[in-house]
Amino acid sequence: xxxxxxxxxxxxxxxxxxxxxxxxxxxxxxxxxxxxxxxxxxxxxxxxxxxxxxxxxxxxxxxxxxxxxxxxxxxxxxxxxxxxxxxxxxxxxxxxxxxxxxxxxxxxxxxxxxxxxxxxxxxxxxxxxxxxxxxxxxxxxxxxxxxxxxxxxxxxxxxxxxxxxxxxxxxxxxxxxxxxxxxxxxxxxxxxxxxxxxxxxxxxxxxxxxxxxxxxxxxxxxxxxxxxxxxxxxxxxxxxxxxxxxxxxxxxxxxxxxxxxxxxxxxxxxxxxxxxxxxxxxxxxxxxxxxxxxxxxxxxxxxxxxxxxxxxxxxxxxxxxxxxxxxxxxxxxxxxxxxxxxxxxxxxxxxxxxxxxxxxxxxxxxxxxxxxxxxxxxxxxxxxxxxxxxxxxxxxxxxxxxxxxxxxxxxxxxxxxxxxxxxxxxxxxxxxxxxxxxxxxxxxxxxxxxxxxxxxxxxxxxxxxxxxxxxxxxx
Numbered sequence: 139x140x141x142x143x144x145x146x147x148x149x150x151x152x153x154x155x156x157x158x159x160x161x162x163x164x165x166x167x168x169x170x171x172x173x174x175x176x177x178x179x180x181x182x183x184x185x186x187x188x189x190x191x192x193x194x195x196x197x198x199x200x201x202x203x204x205x206x207x208x209x210x211x212x213x214x215x216x217x218x219x220x221x222x223x224x225x226x227x228x229x230x231x232x233x234x235x236x237x238x239x240x241x242x243x244x245x246x247x248x249x250x251x252x253x254x255x256x257x258x259x260x261x262x263x264x265x266x267x268x269x270x271x272x273x274x275x276x277x278x279x280x281x282x283x284x285x286x287x288x289x290x291x292x293x294x295x296x297x298x299x300x301x302x303x304x305x306x307x308x309x310x311x312x313x314x315x316x317x318x319x320x321x322x323x324x325x326x327x328x329x330x331x332x333x334x335x336x337x338x339x340x341x342x343x344x345x346x347x348x349x350x351x352x353x354x355x356x357x358x359x360x361x362x363x364x365x366x367x368x369x370x371x372x373x374x375x376x377x378x379x380x381x382x383x384x385x386x387x388x389x390x391x392x393x394x395x396x397x398x399x400x401x402x403x404x405x406x407x408x409x410x411x412x413x414x415x416x417x418x419x420x421x422x423x424x425x426x427x428x429x430x431x432x433x434x435x436x437x438x439x440x441x442x443x444x445x446x447x448x449x450x451x452x453x454x455x456x457x458x459x460x461x462x463x464x465x466x467x468x469x470x471x472x473x474x475x476x477x478x479x480x481x482x483x484x485x486x487x488x489x490x491x492x493x494x495x496x497x498x499x500x501x502x503x504x505x506x507x508x509x510x511x512x513x514x515x516x517x518x519x520x521x522x523x524x525x526x527x528x529x530x531x532x533x534x535x536x537x538x539x540x541x542x543x544x545x546x547x548x549x550x551x552x553x554x555x556x557x558x559x560x561x562x563x564x565x566x567x568x569x570x571x572x573x574x575x576x577x578x579x580x581x582x583x584x585x586x587x588x589x590x591x592x593x594x595x596x597x598x599x600x601x602x603x604x605x606x607x608x609x610x611x612x613x
């Protein structure tokens with residue numbers, strides 16, 4: 139056996155062991171709550187949002203004359219004890235194991251099984267919001283990261299010869315594996331007809347965890363976690379908006395938004411951010427009147443070509459999902475092309491990468507706006523699901539009879555939160571874009587301001603799109 143093959147086998151050993159552990163021998167969950175009456179008309183919200191963005195743009199051009207976020211200092215607060223990360227990792231593995239067990243052993247009724255709500259609500263929606271408030275909490279509780287560390291520690295102690303340097307990660311891959319993972323999850327959530335079948339979610343959860351362990355085994359824990367783990371990457375982007383930063387074991391405080399500009403623009407980063415916005419856009423559009431009018435015609439057309447109703451529906455929604463991602467990416471590229479008209483010497487690809495980080499707060503704003511009602515209402519289901527996670531009539535913690543309180547927050551309040559999230563996200567995007575423009579056009583502040591006319595257009599466009607989606611869904 140050649141040395142190269144031997145090294146590959148040693149690197150893959152943890153993954154092979156993980157396969158034996160993760161795959162034993164036997165082995166709409168989302169939506170928006172509609173609003174009824176709004177205090178003021180929809181068009182007034184749109185105009186108000188546009189005015190806020192324009193006023194912010196003018197204020198930035200006047201009061202923000204030099205870059206402030208490109209290089210930031212941190213204030214150390216305290217050192218995190220060594221036991222915290224392993225303990226959080228164990229808790230993450232335990233939570234993952236419980237969800238997977240419920241998926242296989244529990245009822246097939248989605249709303250009575252812990253797994254669908256835990257995955258679609260608390261994992262996909264709550265963690266990004268917690269990341270903004272508390273920093274990169276998912277990194278601490280990441281179950282496949284903790285599993286990889288545990289497996290490699292055990293294996294390398296039993297057989298030290300298995301320890302080998304990771305393969306060099308192909309630079310051209312960048313974050314494209316994470317993009318593929320996010321598109322796959324969006325397709326599962328928004329397109330696949332069996333999206334809420336608990337056993338299906340359990341199988342996919344195990345498969346995803348296995349892929350992550352394999353990726354870490356081949357390319358190294360840090361490299362794969364920041365390139366190939368779709369959820370680790372997307373939650374990490376949200377955490378960059380936070381004021382909290384960890385450097386080693388030290389917890390530090392940093393200026394708001396200052397963690398975003400130093401995002402490394404490896405291949406796939408622009409696509410990743412456009413994917414987050416595009417998939418959330420499709421989630422809103424697919425619940426609106428326009429899609430309800432167009433989709434049946436496309437589905438009927440495909441059905442007349444010999445496809446089953448299910449396959450025709452999935453293809454129709456797949457096309458809609460791809461179209462929304464493409465529209466978002468094209469709109470961003472249009473803004474970059476307009477910015478280049480100010481200084482034709484600039485490479486469009488270079489500008490696209492330089493300003494891609496400005497989409498981060500917009501991506502989070504879209505997630506919050508479109509999923510807030512889901513989190514506010516279906517998120518309460520955890521109270522009865524933890525007492526009866528399998529849907530068998532158990533009452534472990536005495537909360538099985540708890541009901542979702544739909545009066546917890548009014549529909550008007552939901553609308554205000556959604557609109558505020560969209561406006562705040564786009565204002566933050568403007569701040570980041572203005573700061574980056576000042577750094578790029580350092581010798582000519584006026585050119586920096588002129589270059590942002592097009593970015594303002596992009597921000598206003600994304601805001602109006604978001605408001606239109608909310609209006610279309612909730613009407």
